[in-house]
Amino acid sequence: WCLLIRVMLTPAMIGCSFVVDREYFGEIGLLDPGMEVYGGENIELGMRCGGSMEVLPCARVAHIERTKKPYNNDIDYYAKRNALRAAEVWMDEYKSHVYMNPGVDFGDVSERVALRKRMQCRSFHWYLEHVYPEMRIYNNTITYGEVREIAC
Structure with a gap:
C-alpha cells in the first residue's frame, strides 16, 4: 500500500532528520x-x-x-538569529517581515549570498508563486511580537 502513496512537496522540513545525496x-x-x-x-533549505x-x-x-x-x-x-540569516540571504524584499523581530545580530552572510549568486537562484517572489503559493503575505503589518501578561 505504501508504494501507492505519492510524495508531497513541502516548502520546509524538520532539520534534524532528512535524506539527501551527499554530493x-x-x-x-x-x-x-x-x-x-x-x-x-x-526553512533555509526549502528556500x-x-x-x-x-x-x-x-x-x-x-x-x-x-x-x-x-x-x-x-x-x-538562536532560532531568531538563524531565521534572520536565512531571510537576509534568500527572501529579497520580503525579508522586512522577518526584521520586525529586532535585536539580534545575524552575523556575516556574505558567503551564503555568494552561494546564492553562484547557483543563479530565482527570486523569493518566484518561490512564493511556484513553491509555496499557500503562504500569506501581510504587507500592511504595523508591528510584530508577542503579547504577554505581566504579573502585578
Missing part, C-alpha cells in the same frame, strides 16, 4: 555553518534553489532527543 548536498552548499544550535535550517523537498508519507523516522544538551543558552535567541 548534491555539497553542491548546494551544505548547511549554513553560521547558523548556531538549531532552528532556521528547516534554496536547485531541487525540491518532498515528504514521504510512509517513511518512518525517529529522532532521539538528548537528555543533556551541549548548549545552555537561550534557544529562542
